[in-house]
Amino acid sequence: MTQKRSTWQKVAVREELGERSGFISAQQLHAEMVAAGQKLGLTTVYRALTDMVESGEADALTGSDGETRYRICGQEHHHHLICNVCGKTVEFELPGFEAATKALALSHGFQEVSHSIELFGTCSDCPRG
Amino acid sequence: MTQKRSTWQKVAVREELGERSGFISAQQLHAEMVAAGQKLGLTTVYRALTDMVESGEADALTGSDGETRYRICGQEHHHHLICNVCGKTVEFELPGFEAATKALALSHGFQEVSHSIELFGTCSDCPRG
DNA sequence: TTTGGTTCGATAATGATTTTCAGTAAGGAG
DNA sequence: CTCCTTACTGAAAATCATTATCGAACCAAA
Incomplete structure (x- = not known):
């Protein structure tokens, strides 16, 4: 069966997102990680964020500009x-x-x-x- | 100063939207108007809908799929x-x-x-x- | 190290919305 | 009614976020 692997990329995305208190877009998060010296692809950031939303680790919020922003959060309803x-x-x-x-x-x-x-x-x- | 003109296209969009009770996307509305025999451009539908939202005649709702849907509504808060x-x-x-x-x-x-x-x-x- | 997956990521594709820009037509002035 | 000025129209091209492709990289284990 398909099980998830833990890669440094996923960990890095989780950590980067965890350091923030607000919502941030995938593009912006990726840009900042690259600027900080981390070499990973935009596609990977999208995948990592999508995984986190599915597992309940993060919330996704689609704004009126059509951009989706993400944020770390607990699993309780809020x-x-x-x-x-x-x-x-x-x-x-x-x-x-x-x-x-x-x-x-x-x-x-x-x-x-x-x-x-x-x-x-x-x-x-x-x-x- | 820039004042709005009234065109049959804008009237047609307003009427088409008014005939519905739910939200509908610009693309879908345009497709149905064309199917109904009205010859107008997709661009025009977008513009008409945007105008209506600005003037408070309609509500816009951006879904999680990134598509924006519109609906006629009153101006009171609801x-x-x-x-x-x-x-x-x-x-x-x-x-x-x-x-x-x-x-x-x-x-x-x-x-x-x-x-x-x-x-x-x-x-x-x-x-x- | 070979095997059998999973994951990466550069790039191409998608799809909604916006911009361009030349041609059309309101609507006020005369 | 006719002429202007200028907003409006719309086909096509441009944007832009997100997704799909697909070969290379990578991991765990036999």
């Missing part, structure tokens, strides 16, 4: 509070909301409901616009 | 409940939630907060998976 300026991300939970949305969806006849909740703003470290 | 199968969309509001998210964001030092909330599920008209 949502994100994201700074528009610096990209800093805070995870949070909203007790009661899960149930409320589910009830609302059911009242409209929807089943197998999932939800996507993201809050965007400017964090205290960044100048206000 | 969220969407979307069927994964047929694309049917229901608008809803969540009284109290707006305040809750804002308070949560502020407690983390974030300001100028906006949020994105989408619920996905299978509607009563579609077979469950």
Whole structure:
């Protein structure tokens, strides 16, 4: 059976991503790793990130510009509070909301409901616009 | 100053979009309009849709597949409940939630907060998976 | 070291969206 | 109504992120 191998490339991607607190695109992450002297291919970075998302190690977030950004995160269900300026991300939970949305969806006849909740703003470290 | 002109193409896109209850991609909308006998360019459809989003006449939603889908909607603040199968969309509001998210964001030092909330599920008209 | 996979990564391909740019047509001025 | 000015149109080319190809590199183990 196909089992995953641990390579220095994958480890490097995981570490590089782990050093950040916000979301970053595959392209950008790759560019910075190359700039830092690590020789790996863009394809590999994409593969490593995709693997991490599948295994629940990272979250993927597709922005309105069509670019997908990634971030290390825990496996528990949570949502994100994201700074528009610096990209800093805070995870949070909203007790009661899960149930409320589910009830609302059911009242409209929807089943197998999932939800996507993201809050965007400017964090205290960044100048206000 | 640059003012907008009204063309039959823009009107046609607005009408075609208005006849639908769910989100649809620019490509798909264009394909159906052409199939229906209307001769207009894909570029024009993109432009018309972008204009409508800017003017608040429509909502744009970028999915995880990188495709942007559009839908006619009112200007009041609302969220969407979307069927994964047929694309049917229901608008809803969540009284109290707006305040809750804002308070949560502020407690983390974030300001100028906006949020994105989408619920996905299978509607009563579609077979469950 | 030979074998049988898995992984790498340069490059080509894909596919949605945008840009170009020359030709078309609103819509106000006369 | 006719003439302009300039936004609009749309076919084709350009972008750009992401994915597919496929031979080379690599790992574990027999």
